Amino acid sequence: MNPNDPKLITSESLESQLADQAVDLVRQWTRSSTDRLPRSEIKAAKRLHRVTGDPASLAFSIAFADRVLRPESAVVAAEQLRQITNGARPRFLGLADLVLLKIGAIASKYVPRIVIAAAKARLRHFVGDLVVNKNDPELSQALARLRSEGFRVNANILGEMVLGEAEANLRRKAIIDLLDREDIDYVSVKASSVTCRLELWAYEHTLTRVKDAIRPILRRAAQFEVSKFVNLDMEEYKDLHLTLDTFMELLREPELMKLEAGIVLQAYLPDSFTALQELSAWATARVKDGGARAKVRLVKGANLAMERVDAATHNWEQAPYLTKQDTDANYKRMVDFALDPTKAESLRVGIASHNLFDIAWAYLLSESRNVSGAVDFEMLQGMAPDLARRIMSATGHMLLYVPIVSNKDFDTALAYLFRRLEENASGENFMRHAADLGDPGVFAAQESRFRSALATRSEVSAVPRRDVSIRAQSTSFSNCPDSDPTNSVTRDNLAQAILDPPLVQLPHRATPTDIDFAIESASEAAHKWQALSAEDRAGMLMAAASQIEIDRDRLIAIMAHEAEKTVSEGDVEVSEAIDYANYYADQLRYLSCTDGSTFTPFGVVAVVPPWNFPLAIPIGGVFAALAAGNAVILKPAPQTPKTAYFAVEACWRAGIPNELIQFLNCPDGPVGEYLIAHPKLNGIILTGSIDTAGLFRGLAPHTPLFAETSGKNAIVVTPAADLDQAVSDLVRSAFGHAGQKCSAASFAICVGGVANSPRFRRQLKDATESLIVADSSHLESAMGALIGPPTPKLERALNDLDPGQSWLVKPRLLDPNDNLWSPGIIEGVKANSWFHRTECFGPVLGIIAASTLEEAIEIQNGTDFGLTGGIESLDPTEQSKWLERVEIGNAYINRPITGAVVQRQPFGGWKGSVVGPGAKAGGPNYLTQFGHWEDSGTAPVNLGPAVPDARRMANSLNGALTTSELEQLEFALGSDGYWWRHYFEKVHDPSGLTHESNTLRYRPLPSLIIRGASGSDPYRLARVLVAAACVGTHSEVSLADAGLLPLAPPAAYVESTETFITRVAARSHARIRLVGEENLEALLKDPHFYVDHRPPVTTGRIELLRYLREQAISTTLHRFGNLMGSPASRINGPSQTATR
Structure with a gap:
């Protein structure tokens, strides 16, 4: 019996028979002796197996690539080499390489350029089978070699992180240049590689931008006598429907109807099966209307690690399946669905997998259904060259996915390489065991996984995992999930709220008589509130949190129109407000059980918030004071009273008594000062400037004041940083909410050669100039307007340069009626200058150069404030040194310095950034401040x-x-x-x-x-x-x-x-x-x-x-x-x- 004989597969054949034949075919493929392989391939396969089979070797490899290959300075790279080789003995290296590594580490002190050049060359040699040099003659030679072996090539250009339109345009041009080569007829492109800042809240706007970016590539592919092939790649879950809609809408345009093109679907997403069904129906209709066939490339999915990070960050459900078993089952379901004779004329299928069982089963299934002519078998270049040849020999063809990168930009391939290593290191991944299939036990285990997935393919869920109905509810505190912009219903509801925001009828302006009455009423309410049990008070706070969640879209809409909050900024602020309620409800129970001491609430506490966080800060202060047993007088910021009032109404609707939260629409000036100086006020929670704190202290020196004040915050960028990531974090930190955050990055301190790095400056300029600056009610807006006309300090920062300074990006007034400014970046700022020491509170970033990390820390500490700050460095030694010396309350390493999350990053500063005891908001000690302690x-x-x-x-x-x-x-x-x-x-x-x-x-x-x-x-x-x-x-x-x-x-x-x-x-x-x-x-x-x-x-x-x-x-x-x-x-x- 020959398992390759398609006649054995009939429509009546049992499923188990097909599975048996697939297993037999895999046995045939694995019997080939590796002795017939080129010696270099045997060594490479063994080395890769040793790297991925040992966690220490994998960690060493990633650290070596990331920290030695990445730095622009050979001296810095040499220091990283010495650090990671100190005491290391990676098992995957042979004796000769290990000796060379140790010698190189010693020699790098004296001849760093020579050693690092050799190290980079050696690393490129190690991974040379996985990526191909973009430059000729190397590229031409590599492509010719692959073609001579019978392989077809799907070329994919790797490059710098796309942070702005300039880089996106360069990548698009590079792809078109590839298509113009005679030796390339197939390319892959991701939406995120040719378009920057994919904002899903503005879905239609973003879809148009993506189509405009990809259309020229498809046009060029269609212009050849024999059309070339363009494949739309898929990486992040958030891009799934955007990429699918882009593909289907573009290929329905008249000029592209005859072009055959493809798209990737990832089986580890439950959503992908529904997407495949939609794509199949679309392809059938397109062909019926005279269009060309489309192709779907079916993969398991290679972005699992980052999907987990994204889900945990936002407290979402993980978008991919939780188990590899479900992924494998869904893959087989998708293959089964796609390999249908009725679909073959309209849909070509790419079986992109290294799992021999999947390949064998798909091959036999296609043969049995007479659709083998509509199937491509695909693998990744260099991952398993021997297996690729065997499959090509059995099936007659093989398409290799070939990443291309220039040697000088080889660090841009690291993300791709890390994913490949991570996949192979996973114990559930087939490639982790492929080299050991000759072992009966290993083979039996992989066969069992195959059969199990095959048997359950019709049972695995196709419901998106982020469906709110499957979200687990926690009994202890956990952060509130942010809204998910991949959900079309969520997007539509929010868009409607922005178009039709709720009308908020504010109460009349408060008078001194109103203030007297409110404080008397609140004082009485406080006694009743304190008489309740901790559980009852906590229950009311959690009810308020639930009501705010119900009102989420309306609150975001009010903030967009009143406070110039973009949708994404407003959404996380609602989450923060909810978190405050639930966190303080959880924490208040501890006030009554502190060992040997008792707590008595103050009584009546005033909350005086700023305008820049019109929801989270006022309502967070309200919840803190309530949780501690106090009644509250809320005086909103004059610029944003509607947001605060709507939030207070939500609390009232949730059952918190009106008398317990008194809202006073109180102007600044004499009436506001009357409130602050009121003798029956027992405490004040302020977020504002140090000057405002001084005013309050003068008015009420004996009233406890708890103030979070100003900040002049910096991010240190060292030569050991990932410069692309540093730019991304810096732009987000500096220009979120137009820089109107006390935590915003006001200046970057660039160590060594970073300030003059062409790549750093180019990426920073590109990312900043590409921000979409518009009124915050526009869903596509990445940066809204200022809350009002610039203050004199900000006016100076936006317009004037000191001697020695220059504009990397010059800010522009886009709409004088709306205070809409584009962001600016000043180079050449000096330590101890006016800009270094002055909080400007707007979209201007300064660049200060420092020779050493020690000098950078001195500059960072050299202001009167100590609120937030960060460092961008992959060097653990630099991180430790910075942490030991930096004088800030909230420290961030290799991430943005804004967006503190309740419990994760309790918020509050040091030095001039705090007035009062200084416990952090959203932290375990915040409530302990709002009352009296005694034995x-x-x-x-x-x-x-x-x-x-x-x-x-x-x-x-x-x-x-x-x-x-x-x-x-x-x-x-x-x-x-x-x-x-x-x-x-x-x-x-x-x-x-x-x-x-x-x-x-x-x-x-x-x-x-x-x-x-x-x-x-x-x-x-x-x-x-x-x-x-x-x-x-x-x-x-x-x-x-x-x-x-x-x-x-x-x-x-x-x-x-x-x-x-x-x-x-x-x-x-x-x-x-x-x-x-x-x-x-x-x-x-x-x-x-x-x-x-x-x-x-x-x-x-x-x-x-x-x-x-x-x-x-x-x-x-x-x-x-x-x-x-x-x-x-x-x-x-x-x-x-x-x-x-």
Whole structure:
């Protein structure tokens, strides 16, 4: 019985018979001896098998390619070479290569150019079978060799990340140039490679742009005497329907009706089977109307790692199937459907797979159905050349997918190469086991997978996995999913809301009488609210979150029209508001169970938000104050009251009493100042400028103020960065919401040769100039208008250059009536210049050059602020150095520095970016600020050994305290020791994402003044001293009373109130821990000074917070989806010795 004989396959044949014959055919194909292969192919196959079979070898290979091949500087590449080879012994390298690697690492210190050139050449040699050099004569020779062996070629150009229209146009021209070659008749192109910024919210607009980009390629292919073939490739899930619609609409245009072209569908997407059915019906109709046949190339899917990253980032369901089994089953279902005799005249099928069982089964199926003439078998160049020859011999043809890249731009092939390595390393991937099919056990396992998938192909779901009906509901806090723009219903609903936004009828402007009444009413409501259980309060917050989700589209529409928020910016802001409600509902339960202390809410808290985040910041402040047990007075920003009011109405509709959230449409000026200065107001939550914080301090110096203020934020870009990714992150960070974010990147600090890198400057200019700047009610807008006329600072930044500066991109006023400006980039900005130190708050980015990373960090720290910042570097050593020295509250590594997410990146700054205690919004300590703490009268239960430095401090105080005070101090020492070792000393990542670490760590305050007022309680002073010693805060002690000297270190000051104020006021800023009562109003009125006069408590969980500052660190842990491991070695807790 010959399994190749199609006569054996009849319409009555059992499915199992066809499967048996496929298995037999695979056995035939695998019997060929590798001894007949060229020696170079045997070595390459073994090397690839060793790389993908050992995680350490795979990690080394990726690091080597990414960090040695990528840098433009040979010196930088040499340093990376030494780092990754230090102690490494990759198993996939032979002895000769291993010796050369070690010698090269040593020699790279002295002759880096020679060594790196050799290393790059060696790496290109290793992967030379996977990609082909774009330049002649190498390309011509490679194509001729493949043709001589009987292969056909599907050429695909690789290149720089497409960040702007200029690069997209270059790629399109390069593809057309390929078509013009006589030795190429088949090319592949992705929509994202010839079009930048595919904005799905503006689907029709984006579809038109993609068609305009691809149409010239198809036209050129059709102009030859024998038309050449263009294949529309597929990569990201979000491009599925966009690419499908582009393909079908273009090929229905009269001039292209006779052109045969193809499209890829990925079987790991459940959506692809429905897409195949749609494509088949379209192809049939096209042929019926006189058009040419179309082709569908069926693949399993090669972007799984990045799809997982995308889903986790947005808290979506993963678009691909969760199991390889389902992917394999869907692939067979799609093959079964496509290989139909009734479809053969209209639809050609490409079986693109390296799985011999799939190929054998598809081949036999096509033969049995007499459609073999409508089938192509396809593989990737260099992945399995021996198998490709065998399949070609059996089927009569083989089409190779051949990536093409120039040697000088070889780093642009890394994403493709990483995907190939990742696929082969997967234990479920057939290629991982292909070399071992001679082993009966391995063969049996692969046969079993094949038969199982075949048996379940009609059962696997074709429902898109992002269908909201299958979204799992979590009982604990998890971030809210953003809207999915791939969903057409979601897009249509939002578009309709933008066209017809809700009418918001604001209440009348508040008067001082209204303010008095509101505060009295809120005070009464607060008592009732506090009487509810924590569970009941949490339930109301979660109900409000649900109502905001219901109102999502309307809130986005209001923000688009009122606040100039683009749709994508508005959508994530709604998610943030929902997250605040659910997170604080989850956190409020802990306020009532803090070890040894009790919490009493303030009473009535005013929330005073800015206009730039008109929903998330006001409603986040409202939810925080409510969660802590307070009533709220919300004074919205005058520019954006409608968004805030609509959100408050949502809370009222959800069941939160109107009296509990009082909305005051209160203007700035005297009426607003009346509110802030109101004697019955118990706390103020402010997000605004440092000047506004100063105004509030002056009006109400004794009212607790919790303010997140200004920022002058930078991203450091080192020569070890992925420059394309750095540009992408920089543009997003600088120009999102027209740069009107306190977290926005205001300048980039380019280390070494980065500032003069042609590639960096070209990509940055291209990406910036390609942003679609339009009114935010236009769905395609990537950057909207300013909220109003530019401030004098921004006016200067938009128009004027200082000596030595020049425009890389000059901003332009596009619409004076709408304050619509295009973005600008200034080169040549100097450290300590006006632009370096001034918050401009608009779409202007400055470029500062630095010689070294150390200088760059000094420049980054050289402003009065410390809000956000980032570094772009693939070098772990640089990342660690930066993290140890940078002075910012939110630190980002290899990612944008805007868009903080609740719990993942709790938000708040250091230095002049914070006024008040400084706990981060959306973090575990934020609620603890909004009330009074005191000892409960029972000793803490959680106790541990005292931290040595705290013990030494306590021992020095023995003679100054009574026996009962010493006993109480022992409880404090034990509680501090417990909470230090179990909590504050550690780093925390509660989100637990695999692709991104989001850690919260605690750092000692760099300096603290401990002030003992006259008549201070000795125990309280002692409690403060041991707590500061526990965490390692450098403390200066000042006493108003010489009688307290026995409690103080030798260097303590003894000084009057007036002398103390005068001495401290001479500083630019200071943090003061006041023990006792003292009139420090002159300091209380200045936002640069924070006087913490809260009574100390015994429990370390609360008291230690007052000597620490929080730092949130978000680090990208993957390269193109491939995980790089944990950042634990780079992110540590406080920089103190373990014995302190």
